[in-house]
Amino acid sequence: MTDPSPLSSLSSALAEVVARTAPSIVSVRSHRFRSTGFVWKSGLIVTADEALADEGEVEIGLPDGGTTTATIAGRDHTTDIALLRADIASAPVRLATTVPPLGALAIVVATNRDTPSAALGMVSASGKSWRSLRGGDIDARIELDVRLRGSQQGGLALDASGQAFGMAVLGPRRVLVIPTATIERVAAQLETRGRIARGYLGLGLQPVRLDDGIGAMVMNVDKAGPSAAAGIRQGDVIVAVNDQKLSGVRALSRTLGPSSVGAVIDVAVRRGGEPASFRVTVAERPET
Incomplete structure (x- = not known):
């Protein structure tokens, strides 16, 4: 029996990375909006604020095909991070603090219209902290050369080893990643206070x-x-x-x-x- 080709090995490794992460990924439905979220802590889901409706009920599509309702624990428009509370048993994601280097492979694990999805791309920019147009402090500048639909916003960005380094969102003319350090800082304040002090x-x-x-x-x-x-x-x-x-x-x-x-x-x-x-x-x- 011949050894698997390098491409076959890479394909199997990527599929394994996605399979490990998918159980912690959920779909988020609010009014006419569709997006993705991930389990940050037990009963707490992080998603993209910009893809979350301003009012109305929020419904979570679970990995097993079921649904549950969620409440908004807090949201921060300036960093594009929203925190939801829901009765969900999925295991939380382990977020890595590393920032991937320029040119590294990146995988976005998300949902597309309530169906699990994945996209493969490359880190097209990796740099220092920056401030968003809305005044939010983002701990690292990470851009991905990858194509995402609106419903995939809020998906997890992973490196080739499967470590999650942030949340993928749609920026002006590019896909941005809100890095782990920003998520941990902002989500912790939203959990305890429901808002970010300004x-x-x-x-x-x-x-x-x-x-x-x-x-x-x-x-x-x-x-x-x-x-x-x-x-x-x-x-x-x-x-x-x-x-x-x-x-x-x-x-x-x-x-x-x-x-x-x-x-x-x-x-x-x-x-x-x-x-x-x-x-x-x-x-x-x-x-x-």
């Missing part, structure tokens, strides 16, 4: 163009917020924060991540054309 200045801002750069005009002030307490008023124009010129309202919002809560910042403004400075203690954004 910084809050209590200001409604409008970008304005100045002779020497960009400013942010204060359109309204939360009377109970930290900026009002510091003395900032409607009509002030913010020009710098901590001696750094303002590059835009969105850029300012992105600095108000979880680590900003409780920090004291120096806010430079122009009031009636005259410079003024205020020290603001960043508060936690109210749930509403």
Whole structure:
């Protein structure tokens, strides 16, 4: 009997990797949305937030073909992570902390319209931490050269040895992976608090163009917020924060991540054309 060819060996190894992971993969149905999730802890499922409806019942398709309902334990739009609670006996996935190198093979194990699925591709980008357009801190930049359908969002990304290194989601023109470190950090907070703390200045801002750069005009002030307490008023124009010129309202919002809560910042403004400075203690954004 001849030895199996290298391709045959590779095919068998990939099939074995998928078979080991599939029992922890579920389908997620919410309103008209379909996506994938995986068992993070007993009774807790991680899925892609962007593929989860804003309201209505959530139904989980189990690996054995059965279904169960789930409730939303918490969700974070900025990192695209949502956590669901469900009565499910499937074993949790073991997430690896490694970040795969550029060019490594990657397998995405997911569901497609409630049917188990798998896709093979390559790590097309592997780099340092980055911040999403919505202001979420992602611990590593991982992109995959793989084709995924919308219902496969939330599937597990595995390396060739079968280690799960993150969750596959659809980004702008590419497939991104939310890495293990981000999932563990965010999901743990969603489990205990149901939300991720974000910084809050209590200001409604409008970008304005100045002779020497960009400013942010204060359109309204939360009377109970930290900026009002510091003395900032409607009509002030913010020009710098901590001696750094303002590059835009969105850029300012992105600095108000979880680590900003409780920090004291120096806010430079122009009031009636005259410079003024205020020290603001960043508060936690109210749930509403």
